[in-house]
Amino acid sequence: MAASSVAALSLLLVLPLNSTLFLQSPCLSDNFYGHYKLADSTVGIFKVSTPECIEDSQTRFSVSQATTLVNPPIGSSLLWLEQEAVDDALLQTEPFTPSSFYDSVLGLESTGANGQSVLHLGDNEQRILFSSEQAILVAMRPQAALEVDTILPRFWRSTLLPESPSTYRVVSDDAVEPVRRVLETLRFNPDIASVVNNISLPQIRQDIRFLTGEDGESGILSRHSFTTGALTAAAWIKKNIEESGANCRLELFLEGFAPNVICRYSATKETNDTIIISGHYDSRGSFGSARAPGGDDDGSGTTGILSIARTIGRKKILFHKNVELVTFAGEEQGLLGSRAYARELRAQNASVILMIQADMTAYRRAQEPLQLGLPERIGTPEVTQLIANVSALYSPELRVGYSGACCSDHQSFWEQGFPASQVFERAGPIVDPMYHNSGDLSDREGFDFNQLYAIAKVQFASVLHTAGFEFAAED
Incomplete structure (x- = not known):
């Protein structure tokens, strides 16, 4: 390894x-x-x-700092x-x-x-x-x-920590300019509303039960990055997203780890610009237990990505900019899969104009409204604002606020100078009692499919507004 x-x-x-x-x-x-x-x-x-x-560091920072x-x-x-x-x-x-x-x-x-x-x-x-x-x-x-x-x-x-240091980067004004342009012109679009409302809630329920093993058929006991269950999940995710028209690959990043699943819808117009939305499919369970179903963390974000892919295929959507749907492994060991991919894209001088990670979108505490949590610290403010504005247009039932829960795979892209942010289940700290627990199943109190659905709509609508799109001609 x-x-x-x-x-x-x-x-x-x-x-x-x-x-x-x-x-x-x-x-x-x-x-x-x-x-x-x-x-x-x-x-x-x-x-x-x-x-x-x-000496330079001592000059710039006091001993107390x-x-x-x-x-x-x-x-x-x-x-x-x-x-x-x-x-x-x-x-x-x-x-x-x-x-x-x-x-x-x-x-x-x-x-x-x-x-x-x-x-x-x-x-x-x-x-x-x-x-x-x-x-x-x-x-x-x-x-x-x-x-x-x-x-x-x-x-x-x-x-x-990485094997070797890298260059410290910030998201430049030039890098964030495409997001600013979307913010300036953002208006409700009935075609986008029709598309995102077409996400299938019954299919989300079915998909998450496969990933957690609750369906009794997938055979998945755990999706920890070192397990055969993670490999089963990766192959299944790849197959289902490919059926929507994407070109997918399984990309290894560390020996012994399950691969990243990287799926791409190529642009219909001449451009290098790419939009990425993602979740992580690996999971973590209770100490001493082999069971790690990861229903909320992050089966919720992963099934959100799957639901978006299925809708792209069903609605025959063609994007004007390149769009990638990615599910990462190695997140629970410290963003390892996303770190490898973000570094790869930086080395290629890729033009990633927007990246949104979905991590834990389904848990809702009793008596609290449906919510959308956005990162307090790690992330690009303009991307975070775009998500909030899009939510108001297409999922107004979500109460939007900030969360200190930090950080998911968007951090890997933000550190490489790509505009990035995250969607999370709550405006506040983590309250899911099954967090990193072998009881993190979808069939339990507090697991709210309507919230997962509403947040997936926001992630998808952000892509549609930023990438531009059209519907393929009927055969």
Whole structure:
């Protein structure tokens, strides 16, 4: 299995998000390891390897702003662990401390049911480089780092730092200009309303039961990125989206992981511009359980993408710009599938003018209205505004607001300078009691198909307004 090894680092800096200062310093902008959540703030991690760069960083950031970390063990992988934005009442049901995590990693040996995964961390060499109540940076042996999500408390998430640093980027004015033009001219379009209202709610119910294994026929026990269930899901997603007229491929990004499913509808006009909408089809279950149905996280976003594809085929839609429907794997291990694809597109100098990720769109707490949550921090403001405005036109039943729940696969594209944002189920923190739990099924209290449907309409309408479209002539 490919390792994300970190070698020959001098120092690591954990710095509060400040794009202006990051871009002004080549020492930082050329040695970027990503954005990470720290409590209610966002930080960047950078490598500094020369005395000049160390001095430059000290000049730009005060001691109180910067956290300086020592060189991790050679050959290890770096893993950022963070507490998610979860409702306080839910968080108190499973308290967690860094020391308890450290002890569990040292002593754990677990074998997954049906031979789907094997985890042995008893001989793990590791080192905690940074620790707070809500975040940890740890150096681990590469194999353990890839599997640590299976032992994390469910309200914590892990992100594997890249094998090598990249260039720090922001979404430029030129990159966001196409979205601004759509915002300026956005009006209700009855043809778009007719298309998005054609999404089939019964089909959504059927699709999600296949992905969770609730239908009793798919045989899917788990869609964890290392399982055969994930491979079954990937092949099934590819087949169904291909039937709508897209060209699809399964793209591997790390040895041992299920692939990304990348489907493309080529433009009818001459253009390099591409719009991407996505979800992640991998899942995470309860500690010690082989079952990971992932109904809400993120069967909801994935079936939303499938419902859009089926409607494209049924309505015989042709796009004026290229449109990609993507379902990622490796999200639960730290956005690994989307990171690989976003980097690939950046290396190609691709023109991605809009990216919208759907992650967890179906859970609704009792007595709360249907909602649409938008990212507070990580994302392009113009894209977020476009989503909000489109929602008012085509799904006015949704109460729109901001959520601190962060971050899904849109972050990978945003970090590469592509305009990107996310749609989520709630204007506020996570409240789903089955979050990262083996009980995350669709047949349960709070799983709201109407909310999933309404949010899928918003994602689809955003594509239709941005890409432009026509209906194919009848045979």
